[in-house]
Every structure is written in C-alpha cells, then in structure tokens.
Amino acid sequence: MKITHRRIACTEISGLTPGMMKSGGHDIQEIELSDDNDSLISKGYTSTYVKNIIKNQVINQSKKFNSISKSICNLIDRDVITPIMFTDNNEYAILVEQFNVYQYEKRIMGFYDTTKNSIYLLLNNVAIGAAGSISNTDIMSLIIHELMHYSFKNAYKKYQDIFDGHMTNFYQKFFNDYLFTNFPKEMIREYLLGLYKLEYNNDTQSMLDSLNELLSYAEDHTMNENIAFINFKAIETLFKYLSNNPSNDTGVKIGKLSKSSFTDPMLDAYQYIFNQINPTLVEYRKTRNENVLFKSVFYQEFIASSEVSAMIAGTLVRELTLQQQSLDKTNPIAEMINSI
Numbered sequence: 001m002k003i004t005h006r007r008i009a010c011t012e013i014s015g016l017t018p019g020m021m022k023s024g025g026h027d028i029q030e031i032e033l034s035d036d037n038d039s040l041i042s043k044g045y046t047s048t049y050v051k052n053i054i055k056n057q058v059i060n061q062s063k064k065f066n067s068i069s070k071s072i073c074n075l076i077d078r079d080v081i082t083p084i085m086f087t088d089n090n091e092y093a094i095l096v097e098q099f100n101v102y103q104y105e106k107r108i109m110g111f112y113d114t115t116k117n118s119i120y121l122l123l124n125n126v127a128i129g130a131a132g133s134i135s136n137t138d139i140m141s142l143i144i145h146e147l148m149h150y151s152f153k154n155a156y157k158k159y160q161d162i163f164d165g166h167m168t169n170f171y172q173k174f175f176n177d178y179l180f181t182n183f184p185k186e187m188i189r190e191y192l193l194g195l196y197k198l199e200y201n202n203d204t205q206s207m208l209d210s211l212n213e214l215l216s217y218a219e220d221h222t223m224n225e226n227i228a229f230i231n232f233k234a235i236e237t238l239f240k241y242l243s244n245n246p247s248n249d250t251g252v253k254i255g256k257l258s259k260s261s262f263t264d265p266m267l268d269a270y271q272y273i274f275n276q277i278n279p280t281l282v283e284y285r286k287t288r289n290e291n292v293l294f295k296s297v298f299y300q301e302f303i304a305s306s307e308v309s310a311m312i313a314g315t316l317v318r319e320l321t322l323q324q325q326s327l328d329k330t331n332p333i334a335e336m337i338n339s340i
Helices: 048-059 063-077 089-098 136-154 156-179 185-201 205-221 225-242 250-261 263-277 279-286 306-322 332-337
Strands: 002-008 029-034 040-046 081-084 108-113 118-123
Touching: 029 081, 040 048, 040 081, 048 063, 048 081, 048 136, 063 081, 063 136, 063 306, 063 332, 081 136, 108 136, 118 136, 136 156, 136 185, 136 306, 136 332, 156 185, 156 205, 156 263, 156 306, 156 332, 185 205, 263 279, 263 306, 279 306, 306 332
Parallel strands: 081 118
Antiparallel strands: 002 029, 029 040, 108 118
C-alpha cells in the first residue's frame, strides 16, 4: 500500500466523528491510497484538527511516554507522521479486506511509505482518545513501531550506534538456536552488515554471501545434523523467494513458511533482546514468574533489521502500559525517537 496523491479538498467532508473534520478549517487534505500498481484502493482525509486529536488526546494523554511525546508531536507537525481518517466505515473496510491476509488490527493500521518518507496512520471512523474504541496504547504502539523503520532510513548512523550490539546479539541467538550451532560473533556481525545494506539500499549480495558463510559453518559445526539440515532447507526456500523478484503472493507464502519453521527460535531471540534492552521490566516480570510475550513473527526479520527494533518497540509500549511504568529517556527506543 502507498500514497498516490495528496491534495487540498475543496468540499466539506462529512460522516466522520462529530466535528472532527468540520472543525478542520480550510486545510483539509484528501489522500488517495493505492496498491503497487497505482490502482486506487480508498480515500482518506487529514487536517490540522485531525492531527491535534492525535496529539492532544493520544500522545499528550499517554503520560507514561512523556519522555518522547514532544518529539512525536513535532514529527506530526512536520508531516513525518500523518493520521488519516475516513468518511465512512466502508472506506476503511475496503482496506481491511485488501490486507486481511496479514490479519491486521481491524480498527487501526499503519505503514511507513519509503517513497514519501512518511508514516501514515489509518484510523477507522470511530472516536479517538480516552472515550474512543481505539486504545491510546494501540495507537502509541503502532506509531513507535513505525518510527523504528523511519529512523533506520533517516538516521542510519545513529540507529547503528544505538542498536548495533543488540541486533548482533539477536541474530546470534536466533541462528545458534535455529541451526544448533555456536556461531562466532564476527560471522553474525558480517551477516548484520549485509542486512543493513539490503534494507538501506537494496544491496542483496553482501547479505547472501554472509548467509552462505553461516550455513557452511553450520554444516561443519552443527550439534544436531538432521534438524539443522531441515532448517537449512527452510532458509534456502525463503531466500529463493526473496531473490527472484517476489510476486504479489510471496509475502503470504513466506508467512506460512516462517510460521511453521522459524517461530520458536525467533520468539526466543526476541525475548533475549527485549531482556537486554529492558532489564527493569524483566525483573518485574520475574517476581510473577512471567515472560514478556511477543504475539507473532514474520519473514521481515530476514530482510530488515529495523523490523526487530520495531517489534521490540511495539511490545515495549504494551508492557509499560500493562505494568504502569514510564518509558525512561535513556531507553534505546526513547533515545532513537528523540534523535530524529
């Protein structure tokens, strides 16, 4: 999904929550959302009033995130983050129908459009804020998740400075568990550098070369040859999809593959890296014999390191809200957001 056109709307927009768009003055903008073939899917609208609803009733009401609220409001003012409302539920339902294979939340979706270099929040025709049916936690989680993708593209060096060690540990934990091999950290580091190149400028060769090195090393050093061979074949299938101009249904195919093959080691790696970044939350959980839960994994982790930080960020919002704790400004997620 992408933004095709963004223009000033000349007519009064009706059908949204009471007063939301009518109070928008003369700056109401119509935004067209299209598929990869530039075919129109749906139309939504934004305005200063809509932006203020998100800033005042969501961002500034989420007191546990005071450490980053000013930065996020500034990003909304700069149109880095654009909330989009719809004139009726049917317009939003069209989007849900188009993308239901990914089982997105039915009331709110979001994406980072690399061509526009902007984050778009797609909000159903419901009230927003404390009295609404979309929780502030869900909106904050989505915003912070997408900001990790934006940060990678727009503050690349800072992203590396903050997350590089955590990302290396994440992929080392995953590959160690998945291929039953103790990989040297320098090999994982080479893979991560290739992954950075792939995500940043679509250079696949370094990542594929370093992945082949990992797989060759695993063949000689695995602690469980039969299982490692099966898992090797799953990764081989994954990258066959990724390296051959993926078709429209590739995401679905890889999703099924990753769900059946990668889930447990990936979730363990997420738990491991989350514990590193958020030791206070981990200690609190331990007193109740609980673990931080990640809802799902997909294939994006294999082509974008920012997906890892994004998943960590979204989960962190839910955990802090659940445990009634605030985001410390020294947390890597907060540090990253406050730097962009």
